[in-house]
Amino acid sequence: MMQPYKEIPADELDESIMLTKLLNNRIRLQLIYLLEQHEYNVTELSKILDIEQTNLSHQLSLLKTHQIISQRREGKLMYYRIDDPHIIETMTALLQHAKHVAHGKTCDGKI
């Protein structure tokens, strides 16, 4: 007999797929990693990542729409950061697992 199981609700599955799509990008992953550490404005991020501000604004807007980053206005400048614990946990687990695999090690289950 089949064991009882749970399914992911359709709307949550759709949003999860969207989130993994957002993570599937070098710039956005680096952005998330930076914004976990400190808040930055577009000019600062543009310098650090060496990408055009137009492209950067587009990426930030996508991340903001899906509540991955938050923003704070200071005068004319907008500062971005990440304060969502789920995103921080996800990134920590993702990078830790990537480290295991990249270094040819097995996972010890620690984060």
Ligand SMILES: [Zn+2]
């Ligand atoms: Zn692992």
